[in-house]
Amino acid sequence: MTAILETKGIGIHFGGLRAVDNVSFTAEEGSITAIIGPNGAGKTTLFNLIAGFYTPTEGSVYFEGKDITKVKTFRRTDMGLTRTFQNINLFRDLSVMDNVLVGLHCKTKCDPISAMLSLPNKRKEEKKSREQVMETLAFLGLDHVAEEKAGSLSYGMQKNLEIARAMVSHPKVILLDEPASGLNTSDLDSLSKRVVAIRDSGITVVLIEHKMDVVMTISDKIIVLNFGKKIADGTPDEVSQDEGVIEAYLGKDDD
Amino acid sequence: MSTFNKIYKYSRIWVLLIVAILLPKWIPNLYYQGVVNTALIFAILSLSLNILSGCTGLFCVGFVAFYGIGAYGAAILATRFQWPILLCLLAGGVISMAFSLLLGLPTMRLRGMYFAVATLAFGEIMYQLFVNWVSVTGGSSGIKRIPTPNWFGVNFRKPENYYYILLVAAVIVIILTRNLINSRPGRAMLSIRENDIAAEAMGVDVPKYKMLAFAVSTFFAGVAGGLFAFYARYIDPTSFVNAESSAILAMMVVGGIGSISGSFIGGLVLSILPEMMRFLGNIRLVLYGLAVVVIIIFAPKGIGGAIEWIDGVLCGTIKVGQQSQAADRQAEVKE
Ligand SMILES: Nc1ncnc2c1ncn2[C@@H]1O[C@H](COP(=O)(O)OP(=O)(O)OP(=O)(O)O)[C@@H](O)[C@H]1O
Ligand SMILES: [Mg+2]
Numbered sequence: 215m216t217a218i219l220e221t222k223g224i225g226i227h228f229g230g231l232r233a234v235d236n237v238s239f240t241a242e243e244g245s246i247t248a249i250i251g252p253n254g255a256g257k258t259t260l261f262n263l264i265a266g267f268y269t270p271t272e273g274s275v276y277f278e279g280k281d282i283t284k285v286k287t288f289r290r291t292d293m294g295l296t297r298t299f300q301n302i303n304l305f306r307d308l309s310v311m312d313n314v315l316v317g318l319h320c321k322t323k324c325d326p327i328s329a330m331l332s333l334p335n336k337r338k339e340e341k342k343s344r345e346q347v348m349e350t351l352a353f354l355g356l357d358h359v360a361e362e363k364a365g366s367l368s369y370g371m372q373k374n375l376e377i378a379r380a381m382v383s384h385p386k387v388i389l390l391d392e393p394a395s396g397l398n399t400s401d402l403d404s405l406s407k408r409v410v411a412i413r414d415s416g417i418t419v420v421l422i423e424h425k426m427d428v429v430m431t432i433s434d435k436i437i438v439l440n441f442g443k444k445i446a447d448g449t450p451d452e453v454s455q456d457e458g459v460i461e462a463y464l465g466k467d468d469d
Numbered sequence: 470m471s472t473f474n475k476i477y478k479y480s481r482i483w484v485l486l487i488v489a490i491l492l493p494k495w496i497p498n499l500y501y502q503g504v505v506n507t508a509l510i511f512a513i514l515s516l517s518l519n520i521l522s523g524c525t526g527l528f529c530v531g532f533v534a535f536y537g538i539g540a541y542g543a544a545i546l547a548t549r550f551q552w553p554i555l556l557c558l559l560a561g562g563v564i565s566m567a568f569s570l571l572l573g574l575p576t577m578r579l580r581g582m583y584f585a586v587a588t589l590a591f592g593e594i595m596y597q598l599f600v601n602w603v604s605v606t607g608g609s610s611g612i613k614r615i616p617t618p619n620w621f622g623v624n625f626r627k628p629e630n631y632y633y634i635l636l637v638a639a640v641i642v643i644i645l646t647r648n649l650i651n652s653r654p655g656r657a658m659l660s661i662r663e664n665d666i667a668a669e670a671m672g673v674d675v676p677k678y679k680m681l682a683f684a685v686s687t688f689f690a691g692v693a694g695g696l697f698a699f700y701a702r703y704i705d706p707t708s709f710v711n712a713e714s715s716a717i718l719a720m721m722v723v724g725g726i727g728s729i730s731g732s733f734i735g736g737l738v739l740s741i742l743p744e745m746m747r748f749l750g751n752i753r754l755v756l757y758g759l760a761v762v763v764i765i766i767f768a769p770k771g772i773g774g775a776i777e778w779i780d781g782v783l784c785g786t787i788k789v790g791q792q793s794q795a796a797d798r799q800a801e802v803k804e
Contacts, residue, residue, distance in 0.1 A: 265670065291672035303670070305663035307727075308656070315653075316660045320672035322653045326681060329652030330645040336652060343653075379671065 217276075218243040218418050219295070219387050224263055224273030225442070233259040235442035236273065241387065241435075246409065246419040248429045251439035252462065257422045258300055260439070261389050264420075265297045266290045278386070292320045294386035298376035298393060300422070306365030310356060310375060313364045314347040317379035350382040354408065369396050377408070387418045394425045406432050430454065438462070474785030481780075489636055493629040502628040504744045509635040510697050512736030513642050515720035516729065517689035520646060523727035524658035525682045528585045531592020532717050535687040537599060537709030539565040539694025544612045544704055545605065554618045558695040565691025566684050568595075573683045577676045592711045599706040611705025615698050631700050638696055639733070642689050646729055649685065658682045662727070723764045724771050731773015738772065 217240035225235045234256040241247040249257050262268045264275055266287035274283040277295055285293070296317075305313050322343055328336040351357040354374040359367060364375055373393055380388050394405050406428050413419050423429045429436065429450070436453040438446040440462040446453050453459055496502045518532050543561035546552040552560065576587045599606050606612070617626045618634065625631045649655040657678045660668040665675050698704050716739070724735020742760070746753035768774060781787030 267666070267669075287669045288672045288674050291670060296672075297670055299667070299670070303664050303667035305660050305667065307663055308659060312656055312659070316656050316668070316671045316673070319653065319657055324653040326649065326652075326654045326685065329654050330649045330685075332648045340652065379667075383672075 216243050217241065218278055219264065219420065220276040221260075221264065222274050222276065224260070224270050224275060226259060226263060226268055226271050232442045234263060234270075234439075237439070237442075237444045238273075239437045239444065239447060241418055241420050243418055244413065244416065245434040246413050246421060246432055248421045248423055248433040248436045249439060250423065250426075250429055250436060255439040256442040257439055258391055259442075261297060261391055261420075261422065265295065265389060291385075294383075295389070296380040296383065296385040296387075297389035298373075298380045298391055300391040300395070302369075302372050302376060304364040304372055304375060304379075306363065308364060309361050310351065310364055310367070311344070311347055311360045313375060314350060314378050314382050315343055317382040318343050318346065319383075321383045347378075347382060350378045353411075354378045355404075370398075370401055373397065377412075381412060381417065384415070385417060387420065388412065390419060390421045390423075392422050392424065394423055394428050402428060471785060474783065477783045478785075481783075486640075493632050496629070499628055502632065504741055506628055506632055506635055506700060508737045508740035509632070509639055510693055510700070511717065511720060511740045512733045513635075513639055513693045513696070514690055514717050515724060515732045515736030516642060516646060517686045517693065518717055518721050519724075519726065519729070519732035520649070520686035520689070521682050522721060523732065524650070524655065524662055525679045526662035527581055527679060527683070528718070529588040529683070529686075529714075530585045530718065531588040531590070531595070531711060531714050532690060533709050533711065533713040534588075534592040534595035535565045535569065535690040536694040536697070536713075537595055537706075538568050539691025540698040540704050540708070541599065541606055541612070541694070542691065543695030544615045544698040547616055547699070548612060548614065554616065554699060558692050558699075561695035561698075562688040562691035565694065566688040569683050569687035570680070573680050577679050577683070589711070589714075592714055596706060596709055596711060599709055607705070609706060611703060612698075613703050615702045615704070617699060617702060625699075626702075628700075635696060635700070638692065642692075643729060643733065646689075650729070654678065654681060719761050722771065723761055725773025725776075726771065728771065728773025728777065730776050731771050734772050734776065
């Protein structure tokens with residue numbers, strides 16, 4: 215298996231705080247990599263570094279073998295690296311359909327002139343996009359609310375909408391930041407199935423998650439962060455037997 | 470959906486259009502026809518500004534400058550270079566858009582507040598330019614003897630005839646805007662207003678799409694300026710003072726930011742209302758200001774929000790008395 219995403223000694227500090235400190239890891243193409251660690255360990259910050267929202271103070275990010283450390287966020291998305299947000303960042307006043315259509319921005323071409331004149335190429339592309347969105351919405355059980363405003367959905371549905379928006383373009387890598395938070399037990403089960411299905415469709419998944427049962431059952435590899443540093447890296451079995459991990463994380467905090 | 474809802478849904482546009490076409494026949498005198506014509510021009514301006522503010526959340530506080538640039542551009546091309554009027558109108562739009570690039574490219578990356586201040590300064594600079602660049606703009610004596618279109622043998626000097634040019638222009642701008650909003654670039658602009666972080670995460674080049682919205686909105690404002698020049702046949706800087714920018718901003722806000730019908734109707738209402746209240750004397754300006762404040766406080770979605778609600782009821786998509794599903798769901802989450 216080849217590494218599609220890799221960080222080399224990446225780190226960032228905010229003032230004196232080393233939120234992410236010298237972290238190196240790889241995500242293998244077609245796999246599920248989980249990132250776990252206690253609250254404030256730097257998981258979301260690591261995602262922000264990978265997606266380009268923060269500029270690292272040290273180290274670099276590689277995507278498909280290319281150094282993308284200096285590439286702008288929106289261009290990384292264009293290259294096939296998308297993400298969801300832990301603290302839900304939807305277009306609240308737009309419909310569910312429109313939210314996911316924006317997710318197709320990179321995969322569509324319509325220019326402003328064709329758009330305003332509603333030329334045939336625009337109409338054709340628009341029709342195809344809507345069909346594609348409906349498929350994705352159906353996959354996440356959101357097809358019946360396609361015309362509702364995103365802000366009016368329940369918390370769980372909004373979480374799923376985040377995933378729909380990030381996966382509709384069929385990216386190469388998807389970063390999921392705590393997709394299971396706030397879900398009840400039955401939803402958890404379908405979430406796990408969906409994440410596995412996303413991987414099986416050829417999208418590499420990198421997942422931040424606190425729910426240990428989800429992480430342990432679906433991950434191919436687990437990275438453990440604590441105080442910004444990587445303290446373990448391996449298969450679920452290896453990680454769950456690691457002394458340092460048990461001490462830092464599993465032993466005292468299991469929500 | 471009842472039969473009534475269906476009939477309403479399919480006939481509403483045509484009824485509106487027929488009323489708009491017949492309107493000059495019901496207007497009692499030339500004075501009111503003039504009021505209506507000016508209102509149409511401002512409705513186009515308010516809608517244009519809405520493309521920038523409604524889509525991307527940016528506020529342009531010196532918008533009248535772009536209207537002025539279009540007016541001067543079209544008037545100069547028509548009087549000095551004898552360009553055909555239709556071409557002058559388009560050129561006015563293009564020149565105005567070129568200025569938006571000049572102003573926008575360095576300021577688009579700034580935060581909204583700084584952008585607003587930059588546009589305010591730009592409005593003032595352009596006004597000074599109209600007044601002082603006498604060799605080109607004619608200074609405070611303006612540009613006279615601007616030709617009127619003479620298309621299909623119709624004399625468009627008559628305000629009741631020029632009305633139809635404005636009506637066609639308004640319909641075109643509305644259709645183009647609507648098409649834009651329901652498209653890939655339009656949604657990219659809307660996504661910036663909603664949440665620029667998420668927009669970027671979806672691959673939207675945020676400064677580029679802000680600039681695009683600005684360019685489109687100033688293009689339409691420039692065309693509106695040309696429409697004004699060929700209607701008034703005489704322009705001078707007094708039409709382009711910065712106070713007019715605030716008027717356009719008020720029209721858009723009262724109409725409803727982000728609503729096509731709203732911003733358009735906001736332009737109509739706020740142009741016509743002060744004229745209707747003329748008998749009240751100067752107190753009308755106070756009442757006008759008061760009305761604007763009341764609408765902003767009690768109907769934050771503006772006239773557009775109200776129209777969309779009534780429209781939804783008549784179409785059968787909204788039921789009267791039904792609590793919004795949003796509220797239900799919100800309650801669900803809290804449980
Ligand atoms: N922009 C920022 N400025 C300053 N400090 C920040 C910033 N972003 C994150 N931090 C700090 O970095 C640390 C790591 O935060 P981060 O959000 O990455 O944690 P996390 O592992 O995602 O935690 P959680 O499980 O609670 O989501 C925290 O102490 C946080 O306060
Ligand atoms: Mg986090």
